[in-house]
Amino acid sequence: MLKRIAAVLALIGAGLSCASCPPASASPPPGHAVLIGVPGLEWSDVSPSATPNLWRLAQGAAAGLLSVRAVGRLTCPADGWVTISAGARSAAGPYCDRPVSVTPDGEGAVVGEVAEIRRMNKGFGPVGLLGDAVHRSGGCTSAVGAGAALAAADTSGRVDLYAPSAAAFSGWARCPVTVVDAGQVGRSARREAARRADAVVGSVLARVPAGSDVVVAGVSDHGRTPHLRLVLATGPGTAGRYLGSDSTRRANMVILPDLTATLLTSAGIPAPAQLIGTPLLPDAVRPALLASVADLSSQDVAAQTQRRLLPRFFAGFVISQILLYAAAALALRLRWSPRRRRRILAATRVTALVAAAAPVSTYLVNVMPWWHRSHPLPWLVAGITACDLLVVALAVSGPWRRTILGPGTAIASVTAAVLGIDLLTGSDLQLNSLMGYSPLVGGRYYGMGNIAFAVLATSTLLAAAGVAQWISPRWGRRPAVAAVLVMTITAALLDSWTAWGSDFGGLIAFVPGLATTALLVAGRRVSFLRLQLLRATGMAIVLGVAYIDHLRPPAEQTHMGRFFDQLVEGDSLPWLERKFTAMMHTFGNLTLMPVVVAGFLFVLLVLHRPGRAGAAGLVLAYERAPMLRAGLSGAFVTALVGGAVNDSGVAVPALALAVAVPLALAAAIFALQAADEPEPQGAGALESTARPAPALPMRPAEG
Template sequence: MRRALGALAVMMLGLLMAPAAARADSPARADSPARAGSPTRADSPARVALIGVPGLHWHDVNATDTPNLWRLAGQSALGSLSVRAVGRVTCPYDGWLTVSAGVRASVGSRCGFPPALERRDAGAVIPDFNWLWTVRDVEDAGALGEAVHAAGQCTSAVGPGAVLALADRSGRVDRYAPSPDKVTDWSACRVLAVDVDDLIRPYIQADRVADVPEKLSPAQRKAALKAADAKAGAVLSLLPADTSVAVAGLSDHGSEPHLRVAMWRAPGAQGRLLGAASTHRDDMVILPDVTATMLTAAGVAVPPTVIGVPWAPSSAASLQDGTTSLRRADVAGQTIRSIGGLFFTALAVLQVAFYAVAFLLLRRRRGLESVRVAALALASVPVSTYLINLTPWDAAEAPAPALVAGVLVCAGTLTVLALTLPALWSRLRGRPRAAGVLGPSSVVAAVTAAVLLADLLTGTPLQLDSVMGYTGVVGARYYGLGNIPFALLATAVLLVATAVADRLVRVGRRPAAVALVAALGGFAMILDGWPGVGSDFGGVIAFVPGIAVTALLVAGKRVSIVKLGAFCVAGGVLVMGIAYLDHLRPPGSQTHLGRFAGQVIDGTFLPVIMRKLGAMLSTLLSPNLMPIVLAAFAFLVFALLRPGAASAGVLPVAFERAPMLRAGLIGTLVSGVVGMLVNDSGAAVLSMALALAVPLVLSAGIAALAPAPPATPAPVLRPLPTS
């Protein structure tokens, strides 16, 4: 957490020093031998062993059922392993292959065990290994074994999965044993992997993982755990004393993804949580990190194609506290994954119903205050999904109901504050009738912006395991600003900025109003795109035109299509500049922004673009997202074109009473539309921008229907009486 609090300062210093560091650490060519050696090496090469236990999660590990693993946990750093590879569920095949490649990899539709191998002297070979993975577009398979052999060391594998992880590009491992009891020399090689498949084997049926969450009964699961623990214990008792040991639950079991076990027994690791720079989390790592960890521990150069980074023990934690928090992390991720679809469906239904009811009531000018309260409540829901993470809802007996109830309570509380704080402030100023048109809406927008900005500056603890954020179980993002939070942040910042700008324009300080929009928007945009803070590529492209259009409108200028296109290009140039600076840093310190800049430089970026384009287009058919977009846009358009019939004229009145509100709304729409086109979340960006902006603008419009407070007359100087 302390690292996250200083993220801006550290990253700015790092980027300023990046060119010199890059020149010192590696030459310009990404494929040169020196470049491959630029990642961190171990100070003194040691033995390293990976014990892969596919399907193992922290709910399995305890002193009774798994005494050997529990004892090892007490000697190790402990973390959650996000095993997300390519598909929703990671099979053991995918897990071992990802360790082999150092990047997320999948074998496609097959989800069985590693292919058959042939014994060769003391070792083994997977026949046609290079061809086998090339036809499946897994070009980096064998990177781990190839790097070990290039360093002049040998590999030792126990079990077929271990062969897949340690095989070089020809499919060869130097030493092989089918099971631990067949190993004759545990010290023959510095790099060792052991396949303990007892937990996953019952779930594999005809090269598929069982399509049920739990195929085994509790008694059968306990028996499988005991067998796996006994095998792991036998390995631990035979390893040389100087061996660093990694235990990884390399895959899912059944049809539901989970966070899995990660343990790291090495000098200085005991009694700590286990994190990595890849996740920017103190207690979470990813599968490709296993590759970098093993190579670094063995003193072998990490190839530049490996996207993982070495595991890093972090904050201190007792065995009991550590395992409890890691179990809760899996519960939180499972809960978010399971209710996410239902939540967005309910949100879409509420939004569409709100616009329909608001249309009917506004036409009749009835129930306006109820519509206003409902609008504020709907707009308060998004930020409440982050605020609830300030509470331990995942420790409740029924976490899903606790989460939903907590979100509703937060939204209700914020709605009450939005309705009361502006009036209270006006009374304190001695102007009880001057609460203002934008007061309640500005409170909701300000809280939303403040929460998301504070979250960015503290390492995004609120977005992790949030229903409108992300989770390690899904594994799409682990830190930074997600696409939905970006939409909410951009909308909130622009609406808050224009609310303050409106007051400045009224007192004749239009230049200050323009500067405020540019400064506040620019600050949020930099945090959004800065590597290691927001790390949001598409968000910067969308934020820049939204800020620029809003500032121009506040300045009283016209916005043309040419100017709008130029602003979008400027956003692209800016984020590519940030990405290039990130790319200049050593590979192990880069974020996905820097890696994308490298792909642009070497011409391999097109598959990334096409994949994101495909993901964006698929969201246009989302039954949860598009109804929000269509309903909100239809309401806006009709309300503006037919104000008397559609909304009792609330929007024109609002724009008349608070002229800068129009600038904020248009800037929000620009950011939302551009964000939809340049982000893989597509319609999610625009739908969430509209879900926040339109209710707040409507609430301001209803407030504008109230008679304006009478102006306070200026004092008149009376002539002095003559004597």
């Protein structure tokens, strides 16, 4: 059995190696590229009256949102310029608070702090990458303003042509790459600052050579609140389009390193291997400019709403989980009159189902554009509540409601299906979801997030166990195992395939869990050695895919290919240290750690131990539905491995338990109810409710 599972997993690796990536495109002819950076500029600052030059430019340009996340929570102007210089997230350190020194040197200038900033960013971005790439190609760099000089300088700090202002600069046509600092739009006097920046933009547009590719971008945050910023691009095919990139796989969103890639591509300069960004791409057709500005501004509203609600949501989520466990412990451990016991158990079971449906509801709510409402926060909360109740209503409505695993399997199936469909359709439900990811944080812009992985893996394993429980008494173990493998491997492919989830780290955790469930469904014992072999198999698949990905050209590689490059070159240690440090810090997370502790204690001390009123509920559930043990075991294995190998650390087991424990509680209560009042034999959707299902014989462990 173990060999067959390993063979199937090997096929996953072969399939992943052929994951679809954007085809290599022909390099455009060399041209002139101009970046006008306006730190702090947002779409809400732009209007026909306040910023006429930007408005006219936007009418004929591609328009999008710029995620300016660099290294810290906030990106100061110097961070933004340094990130453009490096083509990867970087930080300016103390130069967020004091200016860099730009010393004139002939027609050019030297930025004296570049060497120091490079040392500070060891292990992050190679500051000076943009300038070095231009110089290696035989070209020169020109910069207007101190921030632009920091972005255009090479590793020695050299900029070939420099002027402190656009009015003082005359070399617009001499260099293939020109960077302009149009001044910051900060917290105070924003309208006046935006007008000044608009005047600089108008002056530059009037002077650059005809046919130049121009990008205007709000390259940093302002104040203490991160926002999505404005980005515009001119060039072939940009008119009337949204602006996206392969870095985000979003039709209307890009990241700071994409600006670096765009400058080099527009100038016909090869991209260095260390460059993280990809060129800006005109994408979907956008509506008229006024409607486009409203749409792009609403995306920032969604991100801000998620940011404000997130701490309160998770605090409420944790409190509700702990209250559920406490109330359930009282319901199961105390002696009640028969009539009151029935009511209390029924209410507790429904409450458990509501808790289990909460994660999927945070994704489903994004089907409706709540961020377009004048008061988005109450609409978001009301939408999550409505989705939760709808999912629970489905779970307790069909014929499966009469079975131990039926309602839980329904909720788990809906959860897995919603996340699977979301991956196939662009991950729109995870973006700005309370259990998804935020472009303000910038940990991920597409694919499967870490919290969503925990929810997907757990729900898939429990749904597969429920299906196996229905199949096994009717057709035997082999069809049940086949169903489990089909469901879980499909989910693993969706999670890890580069075209969809692009979450290869999740595969390391998913493989031991799905194999554990499959082995237990087959009647095999799972030894410690087997678990280690399965975990090693998952890691081998990931490394194999990373190796194949690294063989592709740098512009076509995913993060896995770039990681393998770092591994081969011996540069992966800083990356691994950051991941490990981030994972260890999560164990002090006072929000999620209580969920993990409370969940494990509740399962061990309440569900597995007899109460005053009778047998342990989970033991009874295992007797009537033995496949439940297989699903829970696989989910717990995936949660533990995922917490150990993922930089989100404790978040993975916390969310896995938040799905698994309420569903286990619902099954345990159903088993207790059935023991109190055995129901007549009938056609159940997943298994019998009156007689215990026969336990599957366990074969001796192999290996």
